[in-house]
Amino acid sequence: MDKILRIDVGAEGGPKATEVPVGDYAGLGGRAMTSAIISKEVPPLCHPLGADNKLVIAPGLLSGTASAMSGRISVGCKSPLTGGIKEANSGGQASQVLARLGYSAIVLEGKPKSDDLHKVFINKDGVRITADNSLKMLTNYDLVAKMKAEFGDKICCISIGPAGEMKMGAATVAFTDMELRPTRHAGRGGVGAVMGAKNVKVIVLDDTGMPMRPPKDPEKFKDANKRFVDGLKKHPVTGQGLPAYGTNVLTNILNEVGGYPTYNFKQGRFDGAAAISGETLAETEKKRGANPTHGCHRGCVIQCSGTYNDKDGHFLTKQPEYETVWAHGGNCGINDMDKIAMLDFLDDTYGIDTIEMGATIAVAMEAGLAKFGDADAAIKMVHEVGKGTDLGRILGNGAALTGKAFGVERVPVVKGQAMPAYDPRAVQGIGVTYATSPMGADHTAGYAVTANVLKVGGDVNALRPEGQVELSRNLQIATAAIDSTGMCLFIAFAVLDQPDTFQALLDLLNAFYGLNLTGDGVTDLGKMVLKMERDFNKAAGFTPQHDRLPSYFKTEKFAPHNVTFDVKDEDLDKVFNW
Amino acid sequence: MYFTEMQQLPHLEFVLDKPLLPEFFLLLQQGVDLRCRICCSVAAFLTDELRAGEETIAKIQSIILDGKPVDDIETAIVKDGSVLALSAAMPGLVGATLRRGGAYSSFRNAITYHEKAETCSVKEGYVRIKLFNLLMAEMGPCLLQRGVSLKAEDLLSFMAGLSQDFWKGCIRTELDNRPVDLRKLQDSLTGGDEILLSVSPA
Numbered sequence: 001m002d003k004i005l006r007i008d009v010g011a012e013g014g015p016k017a018t019e020v021p022v023g024d025y026a027g028l029g030g031r032a033m034t035s036a037i038i039s040k041e042v043p044p045l046c047h048p049l050g051a052d053n054k055l056v057i058a059p060g061l062l063s064g065t066a067s068a069m070s071g072r073i074s075v076g077c078k079s080p081l082t083g084g085i086k087e088a089n090s091g092g093q094a095s096q097v098l099a100r101l102g103y104s105a106i107v108l109e110g111k112p113k114s115d116d117l118h119k120v121f122i123n124k125d126g127v128r129i130t131a132d133n134s135l136k137m138l139t140n141y142d143l144v145a146k147m148k149a150e151f152g153d154k155i156c157c158i159s160i161g162p163a164g165e166m167k168m169g170a171a172t173v174a175f176t177d178m179e180l181r182p183t184r185h186a187g188r189g190g191v192g193a194v195m196g197a198k199n200v201k202v203i204v205l206d207d208t209g210m211p212m213r214p215p216k217d218p219e220k221f222k223d224a225n226k227r228f229v230d231g232l233k234k235h236p237v238t239g240q241g242l243p244a245y246g247t248n249v250l251t252n253i254l255n256e257v258g259g260y261p262t263y264n265f266k267q268g269r270f271d272g273a274a275a276i277s278g279e280t281l282a283e284t285e286k287k288r289g290a291n292p293t294h295g296c297h298r299g300c301v302i303q304c305s306g307t308y309n310d311k312d313g314h315f316l317t318k319q320p321e322y323e324t325v326w327a328h329g330g331n332c333g334i335n336d337m338d339k340i341a342m343l344d345f346l347d348d349t350y351g352i353d354t355i356e357m358g359a360t361i362a363v364a365m366e367a368g369l370a371k372f373g374d375a376d377a378a379i380k381m382v383h384e385v386g387k388g389t390d391l392g393r394i395l396g397n398g399a400a401l402t403g404k405a406f407g408v409e410r411v412p413v414v415k416g417q418a419m420p421a422y423d424p425r426a427v428q429g430i431g432v433t434y435a436t437s438p439m440g441a442d443h444t445a446g447y448a449v450t451a452n453v454l455k456v457g458g459d460v461n462a463l464r465p466e467g468q469v470e471l472s473r474n475l476q477i478a479t480a481a482i483d484s485t486g487m488c489l490f491i492a493f494a495v496l497d498q499p500d501t502f503q504a505l506l507d508l509l510n511a512f513y514g515l516n517l518t519g520d521g522v523t524d525l526g527k528m529v530l531k532m533e534r535d536f537n538k539a540a541g542f543t544p545q546h547d548r549l550p551s552y553f554k555t556e557k558f559a560p561h562n563v564t565f566d567v568k569d570e571d572l573d574k575v576f577n578w
Numbered sequence: 579m580y581f582t583e584m585q586q587l588p589h590l591e592f593v594l595d596k597p598l599l600p601e602f603f604l605l606l607q608q609g610v611d612l613r614c615r616i617c618c619s620v621a622a623f624l625t626d627e628l629r630a631g632e633e634t635i636a637k638i639q640s641i642i643l644d645g646k647p648v649d650d651i652e653t654a655i656v657k658d659g660s661v662l663a664l665s666a667a668m669p670g671l672v673g674a675t676l677r678r679g680g681a682y683s684s685f686r687n688a689i690t691y692h693e694k695a696e697t698c699s700v701k702e703g704y705v706r707i708k709l710f711n712l713l714m715a716e717m718g719p720c721l722l723q724r725g726v727s728l729k730a731e732d733l734l735s736f737m738a739g740l741s742q743d744f745w746k747g748c749i750r751t752e753l754d755n756r757p758v759d760l761r762k763l764q765d766s767l768t769g770g771d772e773i774l775l776s777v778s779p780a
Contacts, residue, residue, distance in 0.1 A: 236637065236667040236712070245711055247669060252607055252710045253676060256642045256663040257689060274608045279711060283604060287741075304669070422672050429675055429685020443671065490669055560645055563688045 001029070001059070001104040001213070005127060007120065009198045010051060010110030015118055017127040022104050027513075029061035031087045031483035032529050033105050034076025038085055039532040041109075044539035048080040048190070049167055049197040051111035057098070057158065057173075057203075058106075060486015064099025064213040066221070067508055068229045070486040071095050071297030073175065073186070080190035081169040081356070081398055082415040082440040084537040084546075087483070088191050091296030091305075092175030092184035093156040095486050098122075100210040112199040117165070121151065123206040135201045137162045139349040139386070140174045140182035147204050153180055159202040161351025164192030166388050168396035169416075170356040171196065174348065177296055183318040184296055187353035188442060189417060190398075216514035224507035231501030232301055235494040242304035242490060243293045247322040248278035250421075255330075258560045259426030262330045263372050264362035265412045265419070267559045268426050272335025276325050281337060282306070289313050302490055308341045317345035320354075323443070326421035327358020332365060333372035342379060350386035352396065357382060359399040359418030367406035410556075415440035415546055424549055425558040425565045432567055436547045436575045438533035484525060485509065534576060544573050587727055587774040588767070589754050595747035596779035602722055603714035605736055609661065609706045610726035610775075616658045616705060617698035620651040623662070623705070629720055637716060640665040640676045642708075646691035649679045653693050658703030666712040725776035730767035733775060737763075749780050 002022055009015045028036050034056040046052035055077045062070040073095035079086035098106070101122060116131040135143060140161040147157050156176045163171040171192030172185040186192075215221035232238040241249055251273055254260040258268035274280060282292040285306055292306040296318075306319030320328075320341060328334060328343040347354045361378050364370060370377035384392035394405045399418040403411030412419040417440030424431025434441040487505070495502045502519070510517050537546070553565040614627040620641060624630040630638070641648040642663040648654045656662060668676060675685040683690065707726070709717055737760075751758055753766065767773060 236639070237669050237673065240712055241666055242669050249711050250668060250670065250672060252708075253640055253642070253663070253665045253668055254672065256645065256708065256710075257647055257676065257686070258645050259672075259686075259689070274604070277607060277710075279607050279714065280604055283600075426689050427672060427675055427686045428688050429682060430672060432685075433671070493667070493669065493674065496674075561689045566688070 001064070001099050001102060003102055004105045004107060005103050005122070006107045006109060007129065007200070008110045009108060009112050009118070009200065012113075014114075014116070014131065015112075015129045015200075017120075017129060025104065029063070029104065029484050030058055030072065030074040030486050031076070031089070032525060033058035033484075034074045034087050035085060035529050035532050035536075037105065037107060038076050038078065039536045042078055044078070044536050045541070046078060048078045048083065048194060053078045053194055053197070055108040055191065055194045055198060056105050057094075058104060059095040059099040061484055062508060062512060063095040063486035064097075065215065065512060066212055066299075067225055067512075068232065068299050068301050069488045069491055071299060072486045072488055073098070074483070075173050075186035075191045077191055077194040078540070079417075079440070080167070080193045082189055082417050084415055084440065084540055084542055085438055085533045086189035086191060087439065088173070088186035088188040089483070090173070090175045090184045090186040091300075091488070092177050093297055094158050094175045094205060096297060096299070097156050097205045097207040099213060099486075100207045101205065102210075106203065108195065108198040108200055110198070115199070117199055117201045119147075119201055120203040121206070122203065124209045132201070137165060138201075140351055141349045143202055144176055144180060144182050147202060148180060151204055151206065154208050155204050155206045156180070157182065157202055157204055159351075160192045160195045160200075161349060162386050162388065163351045163396050164196040165201070166393070166396065167193040167196045168352070168385070168393070169193060169398040169401065170353045170360065170396055172351045172353050174351055177318070178298060181318070183348055185348065185351070185353070187355065189439065192351050215512040217511040220511035221508065224504050224511050227504035228501060228508060229301055231494050231498050231504055232491060235497060235501070237493040238302045238490060242302050245278035245282050246292065246304045246306055246319050248276075248281050248320065248325050250322045251277040251325060251330075252279065254422065257426065259423050260326070260330055261412070261419075261421065261423045263333050264331060264366045264410060265423060268423055269560055270330035270333075270335070273330060275335045276329045276337050276340060278322070281308075281319065281325070284337060285309070285319065290315070292319060294319070300488065302488065304490060310341075311338065317341050317348060320344040323421045324354040324358070327355050328361070328378065331358055331362045331421070332378055334375045334378060336375050339375035339379065343375075343382060346379065346382045346386065350382065352382070352385055355420050356398050356418045357385070357395075359412060360395050360402050363399045363402050363408050363411055364395065364406065366410060367402075367408050369406070410550075410552055412550065413441060414549060415542070417441045423558055424553055425563045426561060428565060428567055431549055431553070431565045432572065432575065435549050435572050438530070438537050483529070530576065544569070547572050587772050589725070589774040589776065590733070590758070590763075591750075591752045592748060592775075592777045593750040593780055594744075594777070595749065598744055598747045599719055599722070599777065599779060600715065601740060601744055602777050603709075603718050605728070605732075606707070606709040606714050606718050606721070608732070609708040610721070610728050611704045611772075612707050612721070612724075612726055613702065613704055615700060616656055616660070616703035617700045618656060620648055620654045620656055620662070623656045624651070628707075628717060630717060634716055637666050638664050638713065639667040639678055641678050643691050646689055647676050647678070647683070647686060648691045649683055651678070654691055655693055655698060656705055657698060659705075661706040661708065663708035663710065664713050664717070665710040666716075719779070722775070722777040725774050727772050727774050730771040730773045733773055734764055734767065
């Protein structure tokens with residue numbers, strides 16, 4: 001990974017590809033890479049769909065190696081949805097393949113001079129960019145089938161669906177999985193719209209003939225990887241719970257504690273939760289001949305994904321993740337898993353963020369466009385997005401815009417991005433995450449949030465200030481290590497709980513790169529990333545007022561506990577004081 | 579649900595091939611009622627009523643009592659009509675937040691269980707038990723064998739969804755210790771009835 005592929009889509013005569021040395025970005029990967037390039041090269045006040053914005057696609061530091069769990073990829077830009085910096089990430093095969101092809105990043109930049117849509121093909125022999133208007137408005141599944149017919153089945157694809165071509169705020173960048181299905185998405189923040197603005201429909205990668213990236217110290221690397229895998233397998237979350245039930249295992253427990261947002265965040269309990277729980281989902285999958293234990297990329301040992309078949313036993317979609325089941329399930333009052341799976345498939349093939357889409361549908365339901373619980377109406381709305389109807393254009397640009405269009409006050413967004421599947425009034429630490437993350441309302445950034453802002457009463461696990469600082473440090477270590485290495489976020493439990501597993505992760509990095517990285521070094525990296533992101537947002541016009549939840553979360557009591565979000569604004573402003 | 583007196587319930591017993599036990603596990607996530615000793619700590623309840631050993635208790639990472647996460651199982655009291663939900667370890671930051679006594683428990687202190695000083699004498703009552711995820715297999719068989727109560731309509735609805743393979747592996751079904759024709763079972767029960775269900779491996 002010693003080079004960056006820059007594609008100037010506005011070059012004379014059509015898009016031009018240039019390979020440049022990594023240079024100042026050496027030693028960065030994943031989120032660190034995307035945020036570094038965006039912070040340095042993109043004017044914060046530019047239009048997200050304009051010439052000055054860039055789309056950066058970056059594998060992690062350990063992607064393309066023999067390391068377990070290193071298949072995550074980051075996609076960065078100025079977000080069309082939030083107006084701030086964005087890093088969205090995804091599983092699938094592309095991270096490994098891109099890294100083995102030698103690229104630290106692909107950067108799409110400039111503004112197209114024509115309406116031609118392009119496909120980019122990258123293999124060991126180089127880069128070929130071709131105009132191909134027959135790809136216009138193809139769904140992701142149809143597009144991938146066409147690429148497979150053209151390039152064979154040893155490829156992987158990075159693509160946008162119709163939503164991305166229409167530059168919608170909820171548009172994703174899709175990544176194919178091991179079975180060459182476009183089931184993995186960098187979903188948040190409208191990154192697909194930026195790819196659409198660059199008139200790039202698909203990037204096809206083929207690493208045939210490319211070796212796995214070799215570590216500096218093979219013996220130490222092999223030993224560290226073994227210890228790392230052993231740590232993941234022995235931890236109850238990564239070794240048992242996630243493989244058996246997937247992330248949707250959270251449904252029952254969140255519902256039980258009254259933190260499961262239901263009917264557009266009206267209440268924290270959903271009567272139909274058991275019907276769409278991870279336990280029920282896994283059981284249904286097994287009975288229909290699907291697989292509830294499946295990795296999204298080669299080398300995944302957690303295997304929290306799965307496949308979902310319809311009632312006739314035919315593949316319908318990947319196993320929907322917790323946030324997807326919630327977004328299209330409880331938040332919309334829908335408890336039919338087959339309908340939710342169909343919604344997941346439609347989101348995948350049209351290229352729409354499942355969280356944003358589910359939140360948007362719930363806002364539309366609150367507006368009276370459909371009744372809560374009407375799954376067929378929800379499906380119809382997603383089709384509207386895919387077809388680009390007038391209504392679809394509104395819905396496809398997210399919950400905030402939809403709320404404005406239909407005069408809805410209760411719109412659960414921060415910085416324009418819809419909240420995921422945890423109510424901030426019940427789990428207030430999550431609310432701090434939603435409020436202060438540079439990414440907008442984002443649960444995956446939670447590992448970067450400290451516990452400092454929360455007052456801990458004498459009755460409940462009083463933490464000394466020193467302990468809070470330690471918590472903060474641990475969380476940042478997890479964030480930096482995970483987001484930059486290409487590791488899946490779910491390693492965090494094992495890493496935080498088991499010091500030897502964290503050490504194994506450090507040893508992987510050190511053995512691969514010949515470093516002597518310590519926990520403190522990783523902390524510094526995490527701080528650097530967050531500072532870049534916060535600085536970009538400030539220059540883009542963000543103020544402390546952007547680090548707030550919608551006001552109704554402070555006033556509207558949330559059943560069954562009748563709580564409100566009561567973290568003080570001044571405390572929110574202290575999150576990133578270090 | 580609050581029970582003011584012990585009721586003698588119809589007893590439906592299944593004896594079936596052991597591999598079929600998981601068919602009943604999904605009932606456990608929705609909750610079943612256990613007649614048991616109440617007004618004891620969660621810790622005592624787990625060991626004495628649910629027969630959980632130390633190894634099993636260590637696997638129970640989230641304990642939700644009447645909708646609130648419990649951190650200290652020695653002081654939280656199980657009462658008549660309590661709802662006790664048990665979960666193994668959960669992923670993500672929320673999973674860490676809901677962990678029993680976890681480092682991030684302060685994130686949810688607004689909903690954390692606090693025991694109020696109430697007098698409570700030990701007696702018998704009903705507790706609704708919900709077993710989630712891996713604990714269904716860990717604790718479910720013992721619970722089902724002991725016997726739990728649930729609404730007849732819920733049981734009938736559950737039975738309607740059972741496959742032919744299940745019935746092939748069902749060795750014996752008795753209602754109040756007498757063999758029962760399942761086709762007539764629905765006539766024997768009405769929707770509002772409570773029924774005692776026990777399930778044993780052959």
